[in-house]
Amino acid sequence: MASANELKLLYENQLKEKLSALESTRKKILNRYILTFLFLAGLIAGNFFLVSLNPPEALIVISIFGSATFLIWFMYETGKINKKYRVTFKSGVVAEVVKLINPEWQYLYDHCMSQESYQRSGIFPHHYDRYEGDDFVTGQIEQTDFQFSELHTQYKQVTYGPKGQRREHWVTIFRGVFLHADFNKNFSGTTFVLPDTAERLLGKFGQSLQKMSGRGELVKLENLEFEKQFVVYSSDQVESRYILTPTIMEAMVNLSNRFGGEIYFSFVGSRVYFANSINEALFEPNIFRSGVNFSDMKEMYDLFEMISVLVNELNLNTRIWTKE
Template sequence: MDSEISNNPAFQEVLNTLEIDRKKIASTYSVCYTVFGIAALVIVGGLIVGAATVAIILSLIPIIVGIVMLFQIDGDAQKYKIAYKNNVVATALKKINESLTFVPQSGLSEGEFISSDLFTTEPDRYKTQDLITGIVDKTSFSFAEVHAEYKTETQTKNGTRTEWHTIFKGIIFVADFNKNFSVSTVIRPKSFGNTVGAWFSKNIFSFGNTEIVQLENTDFDNQFVTYSRNQIEARYILTPAMMERILNLNSKSDETISISFISSKMYIAFPLSNNYFEAPIHTSLLVPDLLTDDLSIVQFMHDIVHELDLNTRIWGKE
């Protein structure tokens, strides 16, 4: 955590107050786990000695106690998590950029997720949270965590089995590109292959005149495949400098990114397995590395504007 933040008395007071709440919640959860463990041992013991019915009846007491405790503490846990995001994370973000705003309950709308032209499959289940917006010089941007899934249903002799499959889980970054593109240009990983549910615009399959754009950067073409219905505009966007910047950005990401340019926006999909900005329950808030991972990912997203030189206005919006 930034020393300027951690040494701030008001911020430290917030952490101290939340730490008291955290300990209470963690203690209650621990008691509940213990109670449920006792119930399980009673049932197992009853099965061993041949008194399963008696064991199940006896186990109902700790089970009911545990459920009641969980129900009672759930409201406190939710308040604690919200307070952590609003009072700890949101405050810390201001040290990166004063313009950053954090809206935990909001995210990237499902409509924009679909219209970003990055994904083959429309989601049957869609979750998004932790929207962060800001401005770097002339460029406005936003990003949010997204988890989109589609379902398949298989008929079995016991009925219908539903399975959920991930379309995308990670962060979607959106930035103003200062030009209204006439068509969409999509850049996807070369390793995309035929993977179901990977990131690639369905529009690419919908229009017969969509073509692979051959670019003059061998490293870029080895890493990505670029599609567009306007070869000239695609090359106008993907200048030699822009391709080098995208390659550099991709090298800093754990997994290969995917990008689209549509309307007047740039969308970048970063697949990630971690959930960020979540309040710890079973570990202390009063540790120096409390916000290290969270601030690192925000700084990374924030720096994309400079990384891709989005403040250089080579176009005006039409």
């Protein structure tokens, strides 16, 4: 694992120059966004003025159609420039940060966690209509193999207004980072460790709601700090207690305190699945301010370091079991 000082050296010796070279493209994209906004405002104002002059109807149609066609073309061209900028940033900057952490890890900026892995985890059972992600990393830390990526899943919600008008909007199920790693034990059941939002928000009433999860039996454990933050369900009470040792529970509390947001775990097959809810785009260049700053690289480094932190905190390289 690389140190923060090594990241600083990488930034000063390589990444700063690459980011500086990208600045002209970033500014070009930003200027095109500003021009699009100004053109749209001018288009609306101009057409209102044109209508006030009572010109032939055909002239109004031609004006609106011509302006709209130009605007669509301009936005399309801007999108192409933005896509190229994004690819250059990820392949030339993000990839170097991953390589610094571990040169043997494989980074694929345009891939994501498989839908099979997401479904197998059982963490988010709600059906989804849209499955998106990127920044896929796969590799090994000592004896433990893992896969990691950013994910965003949504379902489409349809409602109807008082006059029967159909409305659609997209509801997020999960947005953040998703990871699974080898636990070196074949589980006979499934165990879920989820954020205890019900008890946190509703107190004693929330405790009664915990029993109606549909994920298996509610498992009560002895670690009070763990119980404050998480709720555990399992199809096998004995196995869940075998998995969730005092060390593992303490590690989960540490991970929750360190990463923030809502974190989820499941133990399925021979894998531990982990999801950290982060409601923003990750590992992306910021168009609206200079990309030449070390803080962005440090934030990116910390997110990828989550992989190593998780493996080490959960002691996944300590082979206390053998697979059967």
